[in-house]
Each structure stands twice: as C-alpha cells, then as structure tokens.
Amino acid sequence: MSQLLLKSATIVDTGSKHHLKKRDVLIENGIIRKIAASIKNDTAKVVSLKNLHISKGWFDSSVSFGEPGYEERETVSNGLRTAAFSGFCHVAVNPNTNPVTDTKAGVQFLKAKAEGSPVNLYPVGSLTVKSGGKDLAELYDMHNEGAVAFGDYKQPVKNANLLKIALQYCQNFNGLVQSMPLDQSVARNGVMNEEVNSTRLGLKGIPALAEELQITRDLYLLQYTGGKLHIPTISTKEAVSLIRDAKKKGLDVSCSVAVSNLVLTDDALEGFDTSYKLLPPLRNEIDRKALIKGLKDGTIDGVTSDHDPIDIEHKKTEFDHAMFGSIGLESCFGALNAQIGMEASINALVSLTGRFGIETAAIEENALASLTLFDSDTVYEFSKENILSTSHNAAFLGSELKGKAYGIYSNKKLVLNK
CATH class of the missing domain: 3.20.20.140 (Metal-dependent hydrolases)
Structure with missing residues (x-):
C-alpha cells in the first residue's frame, strides 16, 4: 500500500473545513485518508518542507x-x-x-x-x-x-x-x-x-x-x-x-x-x-x-x-x-x-476547473488527492535557472517574485522540485 504523509501543511481551500489550518495529511493510494493536527505513521513516506502549504491542484x-x-x-x-x-x-x-x-x-x-x-x-x-x-x-x-x-x-x-x-x-x-x-x-x-x-x-x-x-x-x-x-x-x-x-x-x-x-x-x-x-x-x-x-x-x-x-x-x-x-x-x-x-x-x-468540466474535490478525508504543494513566502528574482521550458522567452525574467511551487501530488504520483 502506497502511503504519503504531508507534515505540518497549511491547507488553503475555501471549500474545506481545514481552510488555513496547519495539519498533517495522510494519503493512501491516491486518497486522503486522514487529516489531523498530528499523525504518526512509521511506514509512510514523509514530506516535511519549509512553510509547506497545500491547495487543490x-x-x-x-x-x-x-x-x-x-x-x-x-x-x-x-x-x-x-x-x-x-x-x-x-x-x-x-x-x-x-x-x-x-x-x-x-x-x-x-x-x-x-x-x-x-x-x-x-x-x-x-x-x-x-x-x-x-x-x-x-x-x-x-x-x-x-x-x-x-x-x-x-x-x-x-x-x-x-x-x-x-x-x-x-x-x-x-x-x-x-x-x-x-x-x-x-x-x-x-x-x-x-x-x-x-x-x-x-x-x-x-x-x-x-x-x-x-x-x-x-x-x-x-x-x-x-x-x-x-x-x-x-x-x-x-x-x-x-x-x-x-x-x-x-x-x-x-x-x-x-x-x-x-x-x-x-x-x-x-x-x-x-x-x-x-x-x-x-x-x-x-x-x-x-x-x-x-x-x-x-x-x-x-x-x-x-x-x-x-x-x-x-x-x-x-x-x-x-x-x-x-x-x-x-x-x-x-x-x-x-x-x-x-x-x-x-x-x-x-476556479476555472468546473467551467472546463474538470471535477475536483475539496481537501477532506476520503477525497481524491490532487494537490499542489507550495511555499507562499519565499521572495526571489526569477532567473534563467528557474526556467524549465525548452524556450526561454520569459516576460518575468529579472522580476522579483513571491512564492514558489514545491510540486504536485496527482494521479498517485508525487513530483517535487529538487
């Protein structure tokens, strides 16, 4: 059984009762199984990141x-x-x-x-x-x-x-x-x-x-x-x-x-x-x-x-x-x-997911996990090192940005920036 434990994640989801609360989130096989102030699990892969926030994907x-x-x-x-x-x-x-x-x-x-x-x-x-x-x-x-x-x-x-x-x-x-x-x-x-x-x-x-x-x-x-x-x-x-x-x-x-x-x-x-x-x-x-x-x-x-x-x-x-x-x-x-x-x-x-016919679920227990993991506070200058695209035509090159994605959990897969 594939288990993932997100530690001390601030949940940002106005449709969830956990909105703006810091919680541990346990995911099993793509489903959110438990959301609590503290979860102990010795078998799950643990993700603990600085100023971790999560939202719907x-x-x-x-x-x-x-x-x-x-x-x-x-x-x-x-x-x-x-x-x-x-x-x-x-x-x-x-x-x-x-x-x-x-x-x-x-x-x-x-x-x-x-x-x-x-x-x-x-x-x-x-x-x-x-x-x-x-x-x-x-x-x-x-x-x-x-x-x-x-x-x-x-x-x-x-x-x-x-x-x-x-x-x-x-x-x-x-x-x-x-x-x-x-x-x-x-x-x-x-x-x-x-x-x-x-x-x-x-x-x-x-x-x-x-x-x-x-x-x-x-x-x-x-x-x-x-x-x-x-x-x-x-x-x-x-x-x-x-x-x-x-x-x-x-x-x-x-x-x-x-x-x-x-x-x-x-x-x-x-x-x-x-x-x-x-x-x-x-x-x-x-x-x-x-x-x-x-x-x-x-x-x-x-x-x-x-x-x-x-x-x-x-x-x-x-x-x-x-x-x-x-x-x-x-x-x-x-x-x-x-x-x-x-x-x-x-x-x-x-907010546009529904308009395009894409079904999403609030961050609650027993819901499908489709999540974005991010830090809301990091301030940095957007440089060529931040570009992942094949092309480099970036309007924000050299701009000061605030906040950065850590990655996503979607389709039972975790993708994190190195």
Missing part, C-alpha cells in the same frame, strides 16, 4: 506546447514536466500546433502523449478546420475524445454567423466555445497597446477598441443563441465592464486574464524587449487595476499563465517581426502571489 486554462510540429519550442513531455514542477495538476492545451488539433485523431495524439503523466492534459480543439475561420471542425468527435473546449488560439471568429452556428451546435453536448477578443480589422498590424507609449516608441498600436468591439459582438450573439462562451485573456477596463454587465443579464459567459496583464503595463516596452511582445498586449495602469478589481469581484473567472514558448529565431529579432508570446508556467504563481496575495491567487488558479 492548480489549473491553467491556456498553455501551448508546440508538439506536434514545433517540438523545438516545447514537447508535450517537457511541457507537462514544467507544469508539474510549477504546481499545475491540470492544463488545457491549445490547438496551435502543426497540424492544428482539429480532428479526433489530433485529440487522441495529445491524450496518448500525456498517458502516465502526473499532470492531467485536457486538449482544446480548434473551433474551425485548420483554425482557418471558414468551416467548423469535427467538434462532437473531438468532444467525445476528451476535448474540453473549442477555439482558434489567438484568432477571433471573424464570421459572426459561424460563431452563431457554433454556439448553437455545441449546446447539443454542453460544449464550451472560446472566442479571442480581438477584432483584427481594427487591430491590423499592431504590436503593442495603442496609446502614448506606442506613439513615443514609434510602434504600431492595438487599440483597446479592437478587444471591446469583438466582445460586444460575441456577447450579442451569445444572448441570441444561448450556449456557453469563454472569452480568454481579456486586457482592458471596458472589457471587464462589458462582461460584468453580461453576467448580470444572465448570459453564460466566463473569461480569463493572463497573469502578465495583471502585473505588467506597456511601460515595460521602453527597451523594445520582445519578451514583452504579448497578445493581448500589455495595457496601461488603469486597465491593469480594473483587471485586478474584476478578478476580485468575480467578473473575471480565473488566471492563466498563457504559456506560449517561442524559439529564439522567432523571438529575438526586430520588435515588429518578433512573434507574440511568453512562457509563463514557471513564474505564474510567484508573479500573481506578489501582486494579489496568497488566498486570491490560489482561488484564481483553481
């Missing part, structure tokens, strides 16, 4: 791993390893691969690659064939194989009628539709937030209007069709207001925000560092504060690292030509915790 709703097609950026194997060491028990993997994940075979490929991993991989299927925005992909077949949502990564659904049909069709199997909040006819070739800084730096801007027009249209369609809509990575104050109003009307809409948009602003682009070339772009301080407020009041449903590894050839080049994106799994908790505090951070990293 963290979930990242937007990660990209590259494989198949872009293995030089990240393989599924190394991506899952990075997720585990970064504290994530669950990851939703985007379809931006080559070929695009737009068939049941593509979903099966990802699931097979993750077999035996302590991290649960949930494929996000492309909403349209080859993410081309013209014809719906085989959504029902992908759903049956385990796809948890459908969207064309970083691509809006330009054709309003196509999104209407997708929202209607997915109701047949309670499917979740994603639509990137970006009107490309307005954003055009912008590379950063359109405002004072873009003018001063001489870079083409992406107006907040591009996000807000797309959200407005998509919410009108949702109001007409019904169904479930998830809007990934919002970035503006007005976007928060639009979604807040939609929720008050009873629309079944959820949204996420990238940790970079909660912590950084477009002031970071002063040195033309392409690590800060992100989509959505970093906005201004007013937007950043509105996003934090929206997260705290529940308008924003969760936080994502928006982990997007890019190889050096496509990132370390002229700003206009560099690809958008940053890795983020390794720095996500430390950056978020430093900004909004431990309890709010943990809630933001577990």
